[in-house]
Amino acid sequence: MSAEPIVEADIELFRKDAGVAGIFVDFDGTLSEIVKDPSEAMPRAGAAELLDELATAYKKVAVLSGRPVDFLVPFFSELVELSGIYGLEVVEHGNRVDHPMGGAWREVIDDVAAVSRARGPAGMRVESKGLSITLHYRGRPRLEPKVRAWAEQWATRSGLLCRPARMSFELHPPIPADKGTALLDLADALEAVCYVGDDVGDLPAFDALDKLAADGVRTLKVAVHSDEESPEILQRADATVNGPAGVVKLLESLRPGR
């Protein structure tokens, strides 16, 4: 059964405990619309300002993305913590604190990106993110098996791990980091945590919330509806919102003192 649209009661529980609560959000498809050229994605109007405002009331506000933090930094103030490449890159209070095991893999990633550009399936788009690579078949769904085969082949050859993502496959260093580990790091000492995401890459964050809930933390898993939504994320969510516009409305209603 899929989750129902979010209701005021869900939100009120967070508003009243803002001082001990964290609001964590995904970027693509959550704060930003999904765009054909990923380099053109940007937060929906008002979203970054709302996160700043929430960061003054809530104990912690963070954006958790598969993108490098360098992409995210220009959009957000230092009040908002940033976790990039699924937790391998972190910016806290404006300071970069990357995963200690990440650096050694940059060269491998560069090599696999180069060979994928030179010899990968025709039509596959290669997006190198420094510490991970995304191999896209966006707009070409029939390319999926070829891109999958290429991603799996190069994962095996390079020691990187292959993960499915939205109309793409991603290759990551074999470091135990995902949005779940990133969330657990950020959630340290919080008594309530809300996470908003739209995609299979957000499922580890939902898993992490389930772990926190088992330890008595109040949690809220919010899934974002979209044209390409994953049934899994909707099934796992406590509540849903409609697209990034719905996320902005949710952030507005999370403002304490409303």
Ligand SMILES: [Mg+2]
């Ligand atoms: Mg997303």
